[in-house]
Amino acid sequence: MTYEETFVTTTCPVARTVDLLGDRWMLMIIRDAFDGISRFSDFQKSLGVAKNVLASRLKILVDAGVFSLIPAKEGGAYKAYQLTDKGKSLLPLIVSLRQWGEENLFDDGEAISHLVDEKGLPVAKLVVTSQNGTVLKSERLQRIGGISPVRDKS
Amino acid sequence: MTYEETFVTTTCPVARTVDLLGDRWMLMIIRDAFDGISRFSDFQKSLGVAKNVLASRLKILVDAGVFSLIPAKEGGAYKAYQLTDKGKSLLPLIVSLRQWGEENLFDDGEAISHLVDEKGLPVAKLVVTSQNGTVLKSERLQRIGGISPVRDKS
Numbered sequence: 001m002t003y004e005e006t007f008v009t010t011t012c013p014v015a016r017t018v019d020l021l022g023d024r025w026m027l028m029i030i031r032d033a034f035d036g037i038s039r040f041s042d043f044q045k046s047l048g049v050a051k052n053v054l055a056s057r058l059k060i061l062v063d064a065g066v067f068s069l070i071p072a073k074e075g076g077a078y079k080a081y082q083l084t085d086k087g088k089s090l091l092p093l094i095v096s097l098r099q100w101g102e103e104n105l106f107d108d109g110e111a112i113s114h115l116v117d118e119k120g121l122p123v124a125k126l127v128v129t130s131q132n133g134t135v136l137k138s139e140r141l142q143r144i145g146g147i148s149p150v151r152d153k154s
Numbered sequence: 155m156t157y158e159e160t161f162v163t164t165t166c167p168v169a170r171t172v173d174l175l176g177d178r179w180m181l182m183i184i185r186d187a188f189d190g191i192s193r194f195s196d197f198q199k200s201l202g203v204a205k206n207v208l209a210s211r212l213k214i215l216v217d218a219g220v221f222s223l224i225p226a227k228e229g230g231a232y233k234a235y236q237l238t239d240k241g242k243s244l245l246p247l248i249v250s251l252r253q254w255g256e257e258n259l260f261d262d263g264e265a266i267s268h269l270v271d272e273k274g275l276p277v278a279k280l281v282v283t284s285q286n287g288t289v290l291k292s293e294r295l296q297r298i299g300g301i302s303p304v305r306d307k308s
Binding site: 013015017019022024027034035065083088090092093096097099100101102110111112114116118119121123127128130138142144 | 254265292
């Protein structure tokens with residue numbers, strides 16, 4: 001099975017998103033965008049990523065409609081990468097990465113950044129629920145339609 | 155800034171999670187685990203990934219406590235990779251990848267798999283809220299503490 005067969009033609013939406021965004025730089029660029037960064041040089045400074053790598057990732061994100069490229073307010077040659085509505089709808093993804101890291105990848109007492117609302121309160125924990133609000137554990141979920149996963153019978 | 159300085163010592167939980175899991179194979183392995191796959195050969199068949207790549211990713215996931223490695227039920231040499239509680243708490247991450255893909259990466263009429271609860275109903279949309287339940291847009295959020303992002307002034 002080739003890469004393209006696995007991901008691009010897959011009927012699994014997880015796989016399609018991973019195909020587009022399942023890369024450390026993609027995810028860090030999107031994090032930075034939610035933090036207010038919009039200029040190439042500022043992404044570059046924040047992430048310490050090679051310019052050619054950054055340029056290729058930003059081009060993919062513009063082509064995919066995650067960013068729109070707009071003239072920067074002060075005019076001149078600078079352009080700003082601005083999250084579109086499609087890009088802004090990645091907020092649950094970034095928050096889920098953040099919350100898992102908060103709970104699992106910090107020792108007690110380590111310095112940690114927080115994501116807070118305008119009143120300074122941390123955002124609520126993301127919880128997977130059914131449509132009537134019942135909290136769902138992974139054991140109660142099933143993937144239907146599309147490709148059938150190989151299920152372990154052990 | 156070196157890679158290690160950016161990610162491993164960062165105070166940003168998004169970056170630490172991305173450092174561990176921000177890789178297409180990591181994310182696809184975790185998706186498969188939620189779909190019930192637990193054996194090396196079944197991950198290999200499902201993903202079409204090279205065995206050495208799969209082995210290295212699974213080792214990292216076991217070392218990180220996302221999977222525990224247990225004897226398969228039928229005995230014999232086979233071991234099963236089972237999501238720990240820490241691993242199961244990645245459910246919102248996988249669901250956020252899925253829901254963004256569902257909304258943005260499928261044309262009308264394309265075959266798509268669905269994640270449903272035990273009654274066959276799709277899981278509810280993940281929404282970022284404040285602790286009192288108010289839906290939060292990204293513009294209303296701020297990252298405090300830890301490293302200061304480079305903010306664009308344009």
